[in-house]
Amino acid sequence: MAVSMHCSQTAVVGSAAVRSVEVGVVRSGSRKVCFSPFINAGVRHSVQNGKRFIAGSVSASSHTKRSGSVRMGYTESGPTVAIVGVTGAVGQEFLDVLTDRDFPYRDIKMLASKRSAGQKMSFEGKEYVIEELTEESFKGVEIALFSAGGSISKKYGPLAAAQGTIVVDNSSAFRMDEGVPLVVPEVNADAMSHIKLSNKKGALIANPNCSTIICLMAATPLHRHAKVKRMVVSTYQAASGAGAAAMAELELQTKEVLEGKEPTCNIFNRQYAFNLFSHNSPVTGNGYNEEEMKLVKETRKIWSDNDVKVTATCIRVPVMRAHAESINLQFETPLDEEKAREILSQAEGLIVIDDRAGNNFPTPLEVSKKDAVAVGRIRQDVSQEGNHGLDIFVCGDQIRKGAALNAVQIAELLL
Numbered sequence: 001m002a003v004s005m006h007c008s009q010t011a012v013v014g015s016a017a018v019r020s021v022e023v024g025v026v027r028s029g030s031r032k033v034c035f036s037p038f039i040n041a042g043v044r045h046s047v048q049n050g051k052r053f054i055a056g057s058v059s060a061s062s063h064t065k066r067s068g069s070v071r072m073g074y075t076e077s078g079p080t081v082a083i084v085g086v087t088g089a090v091g092q093e094f095l096d097v098l099t100d101r102d103f104p105y106r107d108i109k110m111l112a113s114k115r116s117a118g119q120k121m122s123f124e125g126k127e128y129v130i131e132e133l134t135e136e137s138f139k140g141v142e143i144a145l146f147s148a149g150g151s152i153s154k155k156y157g158p159l160a161a162a163q164g165t166i167v168v169d170n171s172s173a174f175r176m177d178e179g180v181p182l183v184v185p186e187v188n189a190d191a192m193s194h195i196k197l198s199n200k201k202g203a204l205i206a207n208p209n210c211s212t213i214i215c216l217m218a219a220t221p222l223h224r225h226a227k228v229k230r231m232v233v234s235t236y237q238a239a240s241g242a243g244a245a246a247m248a249e250l251e252l253q254t255k256e257v258l259e260g261k262e263p264t265c266n267i268f269n270r271q272y273a274f275n276l277f278s279h280n281s282p283v284t285g286n287g288y289n290e291e292e293m294k295l296v297k298e299t300r301k302i303w304s305d306n307d308v309k310v311t312a313t314c315i316r317v318p319v320m321r322a323h324a325e326s327i328n329l330q331f332e333t334p335l336d337e338e339k340a341r342e343i344l345s346q347a348e349g350l351i352v353i354d355d356r357a358g359n360n361f362p363t364p365l366e367v368s369k370k371d372a373v374a375v376g377r378i379r380q381d382v383s384q385e386g387n388h389g390l391d392i393f394v395c396g397d398q399i400r401k402g403a404a405l406n407a408v409q410i411a412e413l414l415l
């Protein structure tokens with residue numbers, strides 16, 4: 001696996017920390033997966049009005065911990081795990097997250113399409129051969145992490161569950177199905193408390209949409225305190241949400257445009273570099289696109305609250321792998337910004353970066369390859385009376401907390 005570096009820059013977190021950022025592309029076979037190692041994730045950074053402090057800890061990123069040569073999670077008593085879509089952007093991230101979290105496993109099956117079958121890959125010091133996904137793939141598999149698109153999940157998810165496998169599915173195939181828990185572990189772990197490996201019974205569990213996960217990581221602690229009545233979300237979504245090929249095309253287009261060439265437009269059928277556009281998911285009958293409606297419907301299911309009003313506008317921006325979201329909240333009971341900042345700084349999986357004096361707030365680069373979702377721009381909404389409204393701005397790594405990390409956290413709840 002060769003690593004090519006493309007640029008390095010300096011960034012400032014709050015007033016004190018200065019770290020170097022390297023943005024690069026890992027080449028694995030014909031695929032490219034971009035990464036951006038950044039702030040040390042071993043501590044939870046919090047910057048409030050120019051004052052930086054450390055509160056608690058979040059798990060280390062792959063770049064601080066991964067050795068690549070030791071079978072860290074291997075244990076005879078662990079479950080047999082399958083990764084469906086292992087060659088994809090999310091599939092590769094699954095492997096990083098499993099290592100970072102020392103997820104226990106006895107064996108791992110690496111599954112992808114016929115195109116990849118037979119290719120070799122190494123993970124934690126052992127060589128694996130990628131197998132073609134078939135109906136026979138789940139024999140003896142206790143946990144399957146699916147990330148190969150909705151149609152694959154629809155075909156193989158129920159089949160695996162019927163054979164006794166607990167499927168954690170990253171697609172939207174089953175999210176709104178009654179009886180299928182839709183889980184963000186920090187928010188509603190109780191929704192899947194009846195599903196355990198020890199039951200020796202197959203099941204389907206759905207991983208929410210990445211924009212929904214990132215949004216609810218910050219909105220939920222505030223919702224618990226003052227009950228959200230209405231939420232207005234505007235997203236700035238990265239290339240990674242459209243898969244490894246979209247990431248590669250953003251990189252290619254950027255080079256082409258800088259060289260004065262016509263950009264290659266295979267993924268979105270338009271120029272993406274130096275541009276932005278409405279999210280590429282189909283626009284539905286009510287004028288919302290599917291990504292926007294996922295934020296509406298999934299929030300209601302995760303919060304078990306059919307009355308909460310949600311509206312969203314989703315935009316694709318030329319950022320490699322972390323989503324940003326502006327969120328306006330209306331509360332049933334008053335909540336002032338100081339209290340909100342305190343609540344958010346104590347919430348699991350969040351870091352607060354809210355440095356007004358330095359005009360320094362969360363950025364996608366800062367959270368890339370990081371577990372934590374960053375929140376800032378915490379301010380009273382001046383258009384709402386009596387402290388009933390707040391604005392916040394969040395950034396979260398789309399492939400990590402928005403997909404692979406959330407799914408692995410779900411898998412941990414099964415043990």
Ligand SMILES: NC(=O)C1=CN([C@@H]2O[C@H](COP(=O)(O)OP(=O)(O)OC[C@H]3O[C@@H](n4cnc5c(N)ncnc54)[C@H](OP(=O)(O)O)[C@@H]3O)[C@@H](O)[C@H]2O)C=CC1
Pocket residue numbers: 084085086087088089090091111112113114115116117133146147148149150152170171172207208209210211240241242243244245398399402403
């Ligand atoms: N929770 C969330 O918000 C997110 C969910 N996702 C879900 O994950 C899916 C994959 O995303 P991503 O990794 O970014 O996409 P990629 O395009 O990077 O990867 C797709 C993966 O699916 C595999 N695949 C495709 N067709 C088949 C097949 N017929 N049988 C078996 N495997 C197949 C590919 O294998 P091969 O290399 O052999 O073609 C590859 O491993 C998305 O379609 C979406 O459903 C993604 C991002 C976020």
Ligand SMILES: N[C@@H](CC(=O)OP(=O)(O)O)C(=O)O
Pocket residue numbers: 170171172208209210211237238240241242291294398
């Ligand atoms: N939310 C991803 C797309 C995606 O994979 O969504 P879902 O998991 O809901 O299909 C994006 O940024 O475009």
